[in-house]
Amino acid sequence: MTDQFVVAPMLVALVSIVLTLGTRRRLGTQIALSVAGALAYAGTVLAIVWRVVFSPGASPVTYQLGGWPAPFGITLVADALSAFMLSMVAVVGLAALVFSVSYMTPDEQRVFYHPLFHCLLLGVSGAFLTGDLFNLFVWFEVMLLSSYVFVAFYGRKKHTRAALWYVVLNLVGSVVMLVAIGGLYSITGTLNMADMARRLADPAAFGIRVEAVVGLSALLFAVFALKAGLVPFQFWVPAAYRAAPLPVTALLAGVTKKVGLYAIVRLYFTVFGATRLSVSIPGVGGDSLLAFYGVVLFCLATASVLVGGLGALAADELEGVFAYSSISQIGFIVVPLAIGAASARPAIQHLAILAALVYALNHALAKSTLFMAAGTVRSAIGTSRLRNLGGIASHSPALAGVFFVAALSLVGIPPLTGFFGKLLVFDVALRAESAFGLALLLGGTGLTIAYTTRVWNRAFWGEASPAVAASSPARVQLVVVVALAACIVAVGVGFDPVYRFADAAATAATDRGAYIDAVGLTGGAGA
């Protein structure tokens, strides 16, 4: 019974919540415990990554809660895909927490900031680890509950308004998710994802009507698209990201958004992809349910890349630019997924998920760096409006360097992480001979160059504006963003292990049989 370490990240986050709640009156102790909790979290994630991906004889590990066997109880699954997502949470979460110790005022930290932060980590890790559809809903709610509070955190005009829309929208999303999950349970007779994949691969044997699964999975898809902030479900993103404290925004944009993407990869590629269905859409191959989603994903990705890119060009605050940019970047992550879903060839599917994961990692690192850099600008200068900024590069070269590295990584310049993300995404589009995909990627990259250059010119180049000249960035904040920027460079330079990690994750996402076997159900390899 060494499988318990699967729950370790959640357990650590839970203990951190309790401890930070208990030490609410002594801020110093609370901060120390909170940072120690984030470190321990990163440690447990490292252990999972080692055990599941890099150690000799690595294999997915499952933990059956309460000892109930697979389809009946709740199963937690740590495979390479979950581990990949968790490692993003660990890096961004730790950085954001250390950053917020300096960024948030002591009074702000006293009002449940640290417990809520760990609650967000708990929800995200639960969502990445669970192997049960209804449990996924519960973890989504845990994650959302704390993000609601964070969006409303400052409690003034724009924050309450943004929080209200965010809450109502996500509550409706939860209702839709419940309806979809209930329907899927009724149709397939199970909530366990592996069991569902097994049953959907052979619908006749279990008396499943495949047509109903198409509609219900589409309903579920709308919820995941809402969480990922894909156009046309993106309208909450800019307001919520501008309202939440910036370190939390870094976590929301870098990691929480990826939960929606993870759910799309896990449920549509691993579970629903098993369904055989005759699809007759021009330009789309395959006889799987996935082919249908190829078209849907492509439309959403196209709209996201364009709307996000154009919005970022027009935004007048650093946070606004980065919030719109994250809509656009999610589009970039979804483009290879769309091409992979539409392609019948397993090799392309594998490469597509690999590209999407590497790009997601790049986005997690670069975007959280940018949001925290915006936080440093805001706390040092007091504003992040582009019109009041200027000449940061001459005044604070370190901060400007951080922005430079992260922005170039978004654009995709070697040797940064973003280069490999872009390279793999373009590779997928080329191999699948998707001319439209290539055009979209090129156009989107053009937009990325345009809006990053605009921010660079307005905020970092030229004469130091009076506000900038009178400022000095906080040391702790600078150290955190410089460390993250160094991380972007390091992942790009030493890309090989990251590639192997992402490759294992993509294999885990496409190898349905191994997933079913890992959960302990029979008929995985054969089905």
Place this chain on the structure above:
Amino acid sequence: MTAFVLATVLGILFAAGTFLLLRRDVLRIVWGVTVLSQAANVYLMTMGGIVEPSADGVPVLAGHGEHVPQTTDPLVQALVLTAIVISFAMTAFALVLTYRVYQEHSTLDTTTLEGEP
């Protein structure tokens, strides 16, 4: 018959929830969301299907007399319990947030809220 009644109730609940959700008053929107989540709970109940009871499926029915009524799948009831707790917490939070919105903006009219800078 049960199925027919449930389907009608569900239809009414979803319709009423959607109607309230589209109103201008924030409080009505919150009620709309609450009605919608209750509708989803009832819907979840029906998804278990109404089946002949057996001591295997519902252990508590064993040894409770000759006649046992028709019953639904116990799993969906567990799901609904979880969903109720979550929607209860969320309703409380949404109401508090509504109050806070009113304090900050002195209005609960969504068109006015949207227009403010």
